[in-house]
Amino acid sequence: PRRRPCWWTPTRGRRAPSRARTSRARSRARRRRSTRRTCGARAKRRAPTWKKKKEEKKRIADALRESTARAWEDFRTLVGNASDAEAVAYPETPLLSPFPKQTGPPDKQVGTWDECGSCDACVVGEEIVVPPSSTPSTSSRGDGGGRRSTLSDDRPSDLLATSSSDANASVNASVTNDGGPRCGTCTGCSTVLRPLRRATRFGPFRYTNEPGATAASVFEAESPRAAGGAGVAKTPCFAKRYADGRSYKQGTCVVNRDDERSNSEESEFASEVERDLARNLAVSRLAERCGVEDVSVRQWRERVKTAHPLSGEKFEGDVLFMDLAPGVSLEKLTRSNPDEIHLVSGTTTAPPASARLVHDALAAVDGGKILRAALHDFLFGQCDRHAQNAFVTVEGDFLFIDNDQSLGRGWRRCVANSFLIPGSEKFTIARFGNTHVNGDEPPNKLANNQVTLDYRCHAENGEIGYNFPAKFAACVEWLAEEAEVAQVEEEIGFPTRADAEFVVERARSLRKRGFEGALRRAQYDASRENASGAAKKKQTHRVFGWPEPCCALVEMRERDTVVGYECAKQTTPACNGGYDACQGARDAAFFEESAQIE
Numbered sequence: 347p348r349r350r351p352c353w354w355t356p357t358r359g360r361r362a363p364s365r366a367r368t369s370r371a372r373s374r375a376r377r378r379r380s381t382r383r384t385c386g387a388r389a390k391r392r393a394p395t396w397k398k399k400k401e402e403k404k405r406i407a408d409a410l411r412e413s414t415a416r417a418w419e420d421f422r423t424l425v426g427n428a429s430d431a432e433a434v435a436y437p438e439t440p441l442l443s444p445f446p447k448q449t450g451p452p453d454k455q456v457g458t459w460d461e462c463g464s465c466d467a468c469v470v471g472e473e474i475v476v477p478p479s480s481t482p483s484t485s486s487r488g489d490g491g492g493r494r495s496t497l498s499d500d501r502p503s504d505l506l507a508t509s510s511s512d513a514n515a516s517v518n519a520s521v522t523n524d525g526g527p528r529c530g531t532c533t534g535c536s537t538v539l540r541p542l543r544r545a546t547r548f549g550p551f552r553y554t555n556e557p558g559a560t561a562a563s564v565f566e567a568e569s570p571r572a573a574g575g576a577g578v579a580k581t582p583c584f585a586k587r588y589a590d591g592r593s594y595k596q597g598t599c600v601v602n603r604d605d606e607r608s609n610s611e612e613s614e615f616a617s618e619v620e621r622d623l624a625r626n627l628a629v630s631r632l633a634e635r636c637g638v639e640d641v642s643v644r645q646w647r648e649r650v651k652t653a654h655p656l657s658g659e660k661f662e663g664d665v666l667f668m669d670l671a672p673g674v675s676l677e678k679l680t681r682s683n684p685d686e687i688h689l690v691s692g693t694t695t696a697p698p699a700s701a702r703l704v705h706d707a708l709a710a711v712d713g714g715k716i717l718r719a720a721l722h723d724f725l726f727g728q729c730d731r732h733a734q735n736a737f738v739t740v741e742g743d744f745l746f747i748d749n750d751q752s753l754g755r756g757w758r759r760c761v762a763n764s765f766l767i768p769g770s771e772k773f774t775i776a777r778f779g780n781t782h783v784n785g786d787e788p789p790n791k792l793a794n795n796q797v798t799l800d801y802r803c804h805a806e807n808g809e810i811g812y813n814f815p816a817k818f819a820a821c822v823e824w825l826a827e828e829a830e831v832a833q834v835e836e837e838i839g840f841p842t843r844a845d846a847e848f849v850v851e852r853a854r855s856l857r858k859r860g861f862e863g864a865l866r867r868a869q870y871d872a873s874r875e876n877a878s879g880a881a882k883k884k885q886t887h888r889v890f891g892w893p894e895p896c897c898a899l900v901e902m903r904e905r906d907t908v909v910g911y912e913c914a915k916q917t918t919p920a921c922n923g924g925y926d927a928c929q930g931a932r933d934a935a936f937f938e939e940s941a942q943i944e
Contacts (some may be wrong), residue, residue: 348571358761385530409706410706410742414549420698421550424687435687436552441541445657459534460682465527465653465660468535470568528658529720536651537578539565546674548707549740550698551684553674558732560748561586561596564656571646573669578643584621599663615763622750623647623666624841629726629749632838632849637817641719642746643668643888671745675741676765677733679704680795705899707793710742713804716766719746720801721810721818723764729756729887731764732772733796753848760887761868766801768892773800778925792910793899803897810861814847823854863943866892870907870940891929891936898937 391934425431429820452466461467543563545556558564562582583599597615626645632637651662684697723731730751754760765772775783777797779790802808814822825834835846855864869889876886899911921928 366403375510391584402727406706406709410703410710411705413706414740417700417703418550419696422688422697424695425689428690434690436545436685439689442654444589444591446591452530454761455530457527457532458534459651459653459660461526462529462532462660463660464528465532466529466658467531468538468653469533470535470538496791498930504825518618533654533932535653536649537569537579538654539652541655542566542578545685548674548679548700548738548759549703550879551697552680553677553678553684555678556747558587558734559821560750561594563654567650567652569648569667571648572667573644574669574728578668578670579648579650579665580668581661581663582613583661583663584659585657604710611763620714621841624751624839625663625752625845628839628841628845629752632821633722633726636721636725636821637678638718638722638725641715641722641744642749643671645749668747671737671747671782672737673737673744676736676738676744676796677732679708679738680733691766699907699909701910702901705795705908705911707738707740707742708798709737709800710743711744715744716804717806717810718801718815718818719744720764720766720908721814721861722746723766724762725822725849725859726752727760727762728752728846729753729758729760729763729854730756731762731766733765733776736765753845758887759885761872761889762865763887766799767865767889768800768802768895769865771887771890774890777896782928783890783925786927788920788922789861789925789928792902793896793913795899795911797896797913798899800895800897802895808895812860814856814861822853822856825850826857859943867943870937870943873937890925891933 378851381391421435425435428434454462459468500665505802543566544557545552546555547553560580563584563586565577565579565580569579571577571938580598581599583867586594586596588594597618599616599619599923620705621878627647630639630642630645633642645666645668647664649662649664653660686694687697688694710888722728728749728751730748731746733833735748736744736746751757756763761770763770765776771783776794779787781787782789801810806813829837829850831843831846832848834840834850835843837844838849840846850863855867858864872886872889876888894915896913896915898914900914901908902910902912
């Protein structure tokens with residue numbers, strides 16, 4: 347007989363006094379019950395996708411709550427329940443300045459910014475900030491931030507006299523120590539710079555984020571445009587020193603425009619600073635148009651008149667401002683242990699195991715945001731998207747920082763060097779380990795939790811294809827088919843024609859090939875360039891074949907403690923050598939297949 351649809355129900359019969367009609371009614375009832383049972387089973391097999399996703403999301407949220415509660419319980423077991431237990435566990439760390447310590451009193455106690463040669467402290471309105479070089483940090487977040495004193499506690503917030511300059515204006519920076527007096531306090535500053543606070547909390551744990559390898563100086567500073575009133579100011583125009591006090595080799599932003607014999611190298615460095623600033627803002631502007639701005643911190647340009655908080659060096663010019671990124675760097679979370687815990691006895695101890703909390707927080711990251719982040723990094727050709735440039739909160743949110751090396755250019759050229767994108771160097775090192783990829787060691791046995799952020803783990807059927815978010819699809823269509831390169835350059839504000847050409851070509855490839863096709867074709871072209879010897883000349887980042895995604899991890903335990911994770915599905919063959927020896931043949935076959943993509 348024909349299979350009845352689940353919505354079909356036999357007509358209910360009327361009660362009949364005769365035995366025959368009663369028998370027929372019973373038969374109909376039996377068929378009705380059988381149909382309901384069959385339909386129920388079929389409906390269960392056809393559980394809608396949205397329901398499965400909702401159940402999985404609830405499971406992940408429950409696991410994160412449980413692991414957070416367990417981490418706090420273990421922490422309290424160590425430090426006790428006293429009201430000051432957390433303050434004792436994580437004492438403030440004094441800031442060590444790499445600059446020479448100022449000796450003796452200043453030449454002048456108070457002076458204006460214009461008349462002073464250097465400033466021990468800057469004043470905005472009635473606020474005075476004493477440099478951390480002379481006092482230990484009192485920041486509640488750890489090692490950073492100067493001791494702040496005010497002459498008036500009711501200072502209105504609008505006394506912060508910062509102003510934004512035109513997006514097309516020159517940096518026109520002035521960094522000076524022009525022989526004027528060293529002043530204890532300089533009035534007339536537009537904002538106060540403070541060393542960036544690096545220590546931050548992740549549930550009951552504290553991590554100290556990396557200082558970063560940028561050539562620029564990075565500070566925390568107030569701005570009326572920043573979320574919460576304070577953001578990050580970044581400029582390469584200050585003289586910089588390594589932690590051991592050695593001077594950092596860099597150019598200068600000061601160009602004497604009245605001197606016809608002005609040094610050409612200095613002029614080029616100042617011009618490059620301006621181009622980098624404009625390029626950062628153009629990337630942010632186009633990311634907003636394409637609907638992927640939520641994956642990175644908000645950035646803007648702002649003119650400041652201030653002084654270095656440690657060296658006293660004065661500066662006036664445009665800087666790149668951005669919001670503070672909450673959370674801990676992904677690199678710290680996945681490769682380092684939390685800070686040591688100080689006990690009331692005066693001793694220190696290792697923190698409780700954090701592996702499970704880190705795993706569950708990364709599992710809670712929004713998959714849609716990861717897909718937008720992958721689209722962002724490919725469209726803009728991010729060349730330095732390593733895990734130090736991504737910050738994760740204990741609730742499972744994340745944000746990118748540092749888009750300096752974008753549009754396929756950095757200290758090396760790249761396709762898209764991001765830990766989210768398979769085939770890139772950052773991704774491959776996270777998956778197999780640096781000593782395997784760039785050495786002769788076997789691949790790591792324990793998995794780095796970063797592998798679960800592989801965009802394929804969050805895309806339907808493991809690929810994006812042409813299934814772009816609506817706003818991104820419209821943006822790519824505009825770039826690829828509607829706008830001229832010159833129009834993109836002008837509307838978005840790219841500093842060079844080559845920058846606009848890069849995103850237009852990427853958009854055309856996405857429209858033609860879809861995400862995977864565009865990515866694989868670009869990586870194939872880079873592999874041919876590398877084979878010609880460009881990579882050995884340190885011109886292009888390496889590219890690799892795509893391993894199977896590692897989307898699920900299994901716990902590795904020592905007794906009752908989770909000490910790490912392994913991929914639930916091990917697809918990489920056992921090998922005792924380096925990457926080239928172990929997987930060179932597989933990569934060659936992968937790129938041969940990629941060559942067939944038109």
